[in-house]
Amino acid sequence: MSSQSPSLTTRKPGERIFCFLLVLGSVYLFWQAYKISGFSSLSSPGAFPLAASAAMVLASCITFLNTLKAPAAEDVRFVYHCFPPVVAFIMALILIYSVVLESLGFVLTSFVFLFISIQFLYRRSPLTTLAITLLSLIVVYIIFRLVFQVVLPEGIMPEREILSSITSLWR
Amino acid sequence: MDAFNYFAMSWLSPELLGLTALGTFLGIYVGAIPGLSVTMAVSILISFTFSWDVNYALCLMVGVYMGGVYGGSRTAILLNIPGAPSAIATALDGYPLAKKGLAGEAIGLSTVMSVVGGFVGIIVLAIAAPTVSEFAITFQPRDYMMLGILGIMLVGSLSGSSLARGIFAGALGLLIGTVGLDPMTAEERFTFGVVELWDGINPVAVMIGMFGISEALHQLHHMNKAVVKQKISRIIPKWSDIKKYMPLSLQTSFIGVIVGALPGTGGDIAALMAYDHAKRVTKNPKVPFGEGAKEGLIAPESANNAAVGGAYIPMLTLGIPGDAVTAVFIGALFIHGLNPGPLLLVEQPHMFWFTVGNLTLANIFVLIFGLTGIKLFSKIVECPKGILIPLIFLLSIVGAYAINNAITDIWWMLAFGVFGYFMRLYGFPVGPVILGVILSSLTDENWRRAILTERGSVSDLFINMLHSPLSTVLFSVIVLILFTKSPIWTKWLKRKVFRPSA
Amino acid sequence: MKKTTIALLAALSLTSSLTLADYPTKDIQGIIQWGAGGSTDTVMRSIAPHVEKELGGDIILTNKTGGVGAIATKYVNAKKADGYTLLMGAENPQMYKILGLSNIDYSDMIAINVLARGTPIIVANNDAPFNTMQELIEYTKAHPGEVKFGSTGPGGLTSIVTAMLDSQVKLNYISIPYNGDGPALTALQGGAIDVMPAVLGATIEQIKAGRMKAISLVDVESNKLLPDLAPITDALPGMKSYLPWGPFFGVFVKKGTPDEAVEKLQAAFQKAAYNKDFVDLMQKRGFTIMNISGKEADYFLEAYRSTSSWLVHDAGFSKFSPEEFGIRKP
Incomplete structure (x- = not known):
C-alpha cells in the first residue's frame, strides 16, 4: 500500500504538518468513538464509528509515512503557492460574516460582505461595486426570503414590519 | 381506453399543461440553487395550492420534482457546486468539462441523457409498478447494508492517484455521517454535549463546503488568469454521441429506477452507483474519469432522473415513499382529502395514469427548458471572477442556512470549505467525503439491524444471507467487484505481477 | 438606501402605534418540529390556511428538525415572547426532562391549542x-x-x-x-x-x-x-x-406572550380546528379531534406527561427520575 502514490512524488510545503495533524485528529476521533460504547458489541452505536475512525488512523498514518519519504517540491513557497494572502483575507472575511450574521441580520452583513469582497477582488469604482452588490442582494433576497420563505436572520432590521407595511400599501 | 384518457388529461387541458410547464421551469431553478431543495419547494407548494383542485396542485408539483432533479446538474457543471446531493457525481466530470470551455456541450448532453433516464423511469413505472414495488419491500436490512457497502467501495474509483488518501477521506465522511443522536438508541455520538449537533451535520452543508467553498477559495489563486471562453456553438449533442452513449445511459437508468424504488435509498445513491458502474464498464474512455469524461457525466444524470419514476413506484402502489420528495407528495395527497396508501389506485383509479402522463409531460418540458437558455447559463462562468467568487460565497451561505434555517449549518459549511481547501491542496480527494456522509447512516443502521435480527451472531448472518437469493446475488456482486475490478486489487496485481518483469 | 430608511421609519411608527391594538401586524412564523412529509408537518400545513383566514395574516411555516424536536423547542423559546413565533409540535417535548434532552417542556410554554390525539x-x-x-x-x-x-x-x-x-x-x-x-x-x-x-x-x-x-x-x-x-x-x-393514551399535535407559544395575542391565537385556532375540511381529514386518518386550550389543555398535557414519564422511568430508560421535576405519579 505504501508505494501506491506514484504521482505524488514530491510534497508541498505544509503537507507533512497537515498529514501529521490528520493522524492526530484521527487518533482523537478514534478515542472519542471508543468512548461511545467501547468494544461492547457488534450492534452497539459505537461499532461503526470505531471501524471508520480506525480506517482513518490507518490511512492517515500511511499517508504521513509517504510524505516523510517524498522530497520537497522545488520552487513552491507556502505563502505564495499554498496559502496566498488573498485566500487568508477572504477566509477571515467569511469568518467575520458568519459570526455577526445572527446579531446584525442577513441584509446588513451580506451588503457589507459583498461590497468589500467585490471591491477587493474586482477593483472597479465603488459605484459599480455598489450597483452590483445591491442588484445581487435584491435578487437573492427575493428568491430566498420572498419566494421560498426562508426567514433569513433579521438581526437589528425589523424586516417583517417593513414587509407588512409595504404590503399594506397595496391592500 | 380509460388509461389513455387519464394519461392525456394533463396534455389536453391548457391549464394543466401550463402548470406542468411552469412547475418544471421553476423546478430547474430550485434544483440548481444549492440549499433550495425540491422537498422544500414542494412543501411550500402544499400551502400555496391548498385551496386548488388536487389535479392542478399535482401538475405543478410533479413539474417541480422532475425539473428539480435535473436542475441540480446545472450548478454542478458550471460552478462545481452540486445543486442537490444527487448531482454530486455530475460535478466530478461535468465541472472539468466546463473548465475546458465545454459547459454548453456538457449541459446539452446531460439534458438529453437526463430525459432518457426520466423516460426509462416512467416506462418502468407504467408497465411494472406492482412487481417492482413488491420486489422493493422484500429488501431486508442485510440487503440495504450490502448496498451501502457497494457504495462505499466506490471510494476506490473516486480517490484518484492515492488510495490511502481516498480511504481517509471516505472514512472521514462515514464518521461525519454518524455525528448526532444515534437514531436507534438515542445515544450521543461526537456531539460533545452540544444540542445543535444532535441532528448531525447536514450532508448538504458538507457538500456545499467541500465542493463550492473550497473550489472558490482555490479560484482565488488564479485571479489574474483570464476566464475560459465557453464554446457555445454546440449545445444539442451530436447524434453519434447520443447513439454511442445510449447503452450506458440505459444501463445506468435501470440502476436508477431500482435504487429509486427502494424505500431506503434515493437519487443521490443511485447517481453515485451509476458513476461507479460507468467507470467499471468503460474500458478506454477518451478522457480519463475525473478530468471530463462524458461517460462520467451521462451515467449519474441518467440515473438520478430515472430514480424519479422509481420513487413513484412504491408511493403510488403501496403508499410508501420512495424518497423524501415522494414523502411530501403523500402528505399533499392527504391534505387534499385523498387516502394515499395501497388502496389509492382503487379509490382514485385516474391517479396512476394521470401521474404517468404528467411525468411524461414534465420530462418533455425538461428537454425543452433544458436545451434553451444554455447560452445564457454558460455566460455565468464567463462572469468576471471578482464578482462571481463573492457571489458564490453569498449563495453558498444562504443555501446552507436554507437547509434547516440554522446558523450552525453555515458554520459547518465554512469549516468544511476551509478544510476541503487544504485537503485539495495536499492531494486528498473530496468526493469520497461526501460519499461517506451520504452512505453512513444507510450502512451503519442496517448493519446493526441485521446483526440484531440474528441476535448478535455474524455466522448466522452469513448463513441466512445465503438462504435468500437476493442477498446471495448482492453478496456475490460485492465479492466480484472486490476481487476483479476494484482498483485496490488491480493495483496490487499490477505490482505483484508486472513489476518484476518491468 | 434612502427608501429603506423611509420604509423603516414608517414601519417603526406603524408598529409602535398598532402593536397591541391590532395583533398580528406582521407575518407569524410557525416552527414545525418535524420534517416535511411527516405527520406533524401534514397536520400543521392543513390547519394553517384556516388559521390564516381567521387571523387575517400570513403564517410562514418552517421545518426545523433535530434532537427529537428539542432544537425547534429551544429556538422558539429563544425568540421574543411576542406571539409571532409559534411552536408546532407533537408529544415529544413532554419526555425531554426525564430523557435529559432539554429543560423545557410544554409545561413551560402556553398552549394555544392541542389539536388532536392519535390512538x-x-x-x-x-x-x-x-x-x-x-x-x-x-x-x-x-x-x-x-x-x-x-x-x-x-x-x-x-x-x-x-x-x-x-x-x-x-x-x-x-x-x-x-x-x-x-x-x-x-x-x-x-x-x-x-x-x-x-x-x-x-x-x-x-x-x-x-x-x-x-x-x-x-x-x-x-x-x-x-x-x-x-x-x-x-x-x-x-x-x-394507562389508557386512553396517545400521541398528540399541538401549537404553543413562549411563556410571557401578551394575553391579547394569546387570546387571538387561541380563538383563531379553535375556530380553524372546527373547520369541516380539517375535521374530516383528521377523522379519516384515525385522529381524535381534541381542540382544547387553556386549563383543559394543561390538564391533558400534564396527564400525558405523568403517565409516559413514569412508564419510561419504570422501564428503566430514563436519564432522570420524574420526581426531580415534580412530575406526579399517575
Missing part, C-alpha cells in the same frame, strides 16, 4: 403466526427471543407502548429500532420485523388493503374505523390504568 395500535406482518393479542402473548412466551418487534427509539410511541406491555406481562423478544414509523412499517410489510406498535393513522390504509394485520387497539374501547378490532384491555385489563 396506538399493534400491527403485525400478514404471515405472523398470531392474530390476536392473546395469541401474540402466548406465541412470544412459547418462542422466547424469536419475535422481532419494531421500535422507533427510546421515548417514542413504540417504546412507551412496549413499556406498558412489559408492565403487564414479561415478554422476551428482539427489538429492532428504525428511525421513524414510516421505515419501520415498510420493514414490517417486507418481513424484516414481525410486530410493532404504531399510530392508527399511519397504518389504517395498509390494514384496509390487507397489507398488514391489526392485532390490537391500544385503547379502552374499539374505534369507528376498525369496529371489529378488540381493545387491548380485553386481553390485558391491567392496561386500563
